[in-house]
Amino acid sequence: MLDIQKIRADFPILSEKVNGKTLVYFDNGATSQKPQVVIDAISKYYQEINANIHRGVHTLSQLATDAYEISRGKIQNHINAKFSHEVLFTSGTTFGINLVANGFTSLLKEGDEVIVSALEHHSNIVPWQMLCERTRAVLKVIPMNEKGELIMEEYDKLLSDRTKIVTVNHISNALGTVNPIKEIISKAHAVGAAVLIDGAQAVPHLRPDVQALDCDFYVFSGHKMCGPTGIGILYGKEDWLNKLPPYQGGGDMIKEVTFEKTTYAGLPFKFEAGTPNIAGGIVLGTAIDYMNEVGFENIQAQELELLEYGTKRLIEIEGLNIVGTAENKTSVISFNIKGIHPYDIGTIVDKLGIAVRTGHHCAQPIMNHFNIPGTIRASFAFYNTKEEIDAMIEAIKKAVMMLS
Ligand code: PMP
Numbered sequence: 001m002l003d004i005q006k007i008r009a010d011f012p013i014l015s016e017k018v019n020g021k022t023l024v025y026f027d028n029g030a031t032s033q034k035p036q037v038v039i040d041a042i043s044k045y046y047q048e049i050n051a052n053i054h055r056g057v058h059t060l061s062q063l064a065t066d067a068y069e070i071s072r073g074k075i076q077n078h079i080n081a082k083f084s085h086e087v088l089f090t091s092g093t094t095f096g097i098n099l100v101a102n103g104f105t106s107l108l109k110e111g112d113e114v115i116v117s118a119l120e121h122h123s124n125i126v127p128w129q130m131l132c133e134r135t136r137a138v139l140k141v142i143p144m145n146e147k148g149e150l151i152m153e154e155y156d157k158l159l160s161d162r163t164k165i166v167t168v169n170h171i172s173n174a175l176g177t178v179n180p181i182k183e184i185i186s187k188a189h190a191v192g193a194a195v196l197i198d199g200a201q202a203v204p205h206l207r208p209d210v211q212a213l214d215c216d217f218y219v220f221s222g223h224k225m226c227g228p229t230g231i232g233i234l235y236g237k238e239d240w241l242n243k244l245p246p247y248q249g250g251g252d253m254i255k256e257v258t259f260e261k262t263t264y265a266g267l268p269f270k271f272e273a274g275t276p277n278i279a280g281g282i283v284l285g286t287a288i289d290y291m292n293e294v295g296f297e298n299i300q301a302q303e304l305e306l307l308e309y310g311t312k313r314l315i316e317i318e319g320l321n322i323v324g325t326a327e328n329k330t331s332v333i334s335f336n337i338k339g340i341h342p343y344d345i346g347t348i349v350d351k352l353g354i355a356v357r358t359g360h361h362c363a364q365p366i367m368n369h370f371n372i373p374g375t376i377r378a379s380f381a382f383y384n385t386k387e388e389i390d391a392m393i394e395a396i397k398k399a400v401m402m403l404s
Contacts, residue, residue: 002298007383010035010290014383021353024388029173029332029379030357031223032204034287038226041286045279053278054252054269068278071285072268078288079218080209081235085267088234088241089281093200094123096219096234097167099271100196101127103244104165110136113162115193117142117150118369119172119179122362124198128167137164144369148175148324155184163193170202174363174377175324176307176332178202185215194240200224204381205303205330207296216240222280227287231280234271241267248273299382303331306380310389314378317396323375334361334375337396340403342376348399354392 051060076084166188196217203220222231250273255263319338346358357377
């Protein structure tokens, strides 16, 4: 059992006032808050070892390089990658997906197929559409049912020897659905297709084991798991990363440059052109250490309790409809209230100190499926409490009274 008050004391922002009210932060799906150890580690880097990495022989450069590479090793261990050079630092999930989609340009031909799902964030749709435009490959979509679960029988029908890559999220940001990715991966492999998993919403809640999953690529962002913005990870199997061309050219990614011909560095540097977010890379390791200290079993137990309590309390509100009722879901509740626009609720509860997300959550096809303009989304983290849920319920009730 977590000592929630002790955990909350690690997050200075949770005692801030917003609009004169104590902050209730339920927009964790967009970005998580940061514990003091993470905030301190950023300052410590700039105060004590700031230097460019992989270049200098001087001491600071070596200290910064060591810290960056130690962090890569921590992340390798955290996701159980076989080699540390399979762990690439990126600026985030979006960058990682674009890197892979771009790399597939030379591997696809007209008539090949790319499979995405109906539950994707725009950043796991648009790069693949752009790839299909470049290559004249065809984009196929795994549909979902009314609960917001992927229809696996339809997935089976889409798979064929034309399928070259399947790309789905581990957990949906808009509805919280946890997808059966192990089954999705093994079925794609059976027809010889590669698989990319968008783990942006999974890593705050669980520890992915990329070898057990057997995915070819797994991408995520640091900022959703207590780390800073502007840093993320692309895991790729060694064979795949060797097969893909570099995404950006520049310093650090080369072996030798002449005007006649350039040869590229080995993994992971082939994909890490230019000066990276050094502090971000180092501090992502600190964030992962913090989350492991809290413990993912504890995190999941707390979040499940919040999900159950939040669902029970929300459905007490007249006219409230939960969108996304998958059997297997994480601590995200998307909902609408009959006759009221989500934006109006979001604006009023914000004045009462409650931060929830309103809108399409970068997943317009999901909103189209349910024929709604958007939802109100409360996404809980392990540092949230039932008392905060009570405060949200009171605020929503007030908003409904004002708006009806
Ligand atoms: N995929 C999913 C499922 C997400 O929730 C997000 C962030 N909302 C992204 C991709 C994009 O992540 P980022 O903006 O950090 O690149």
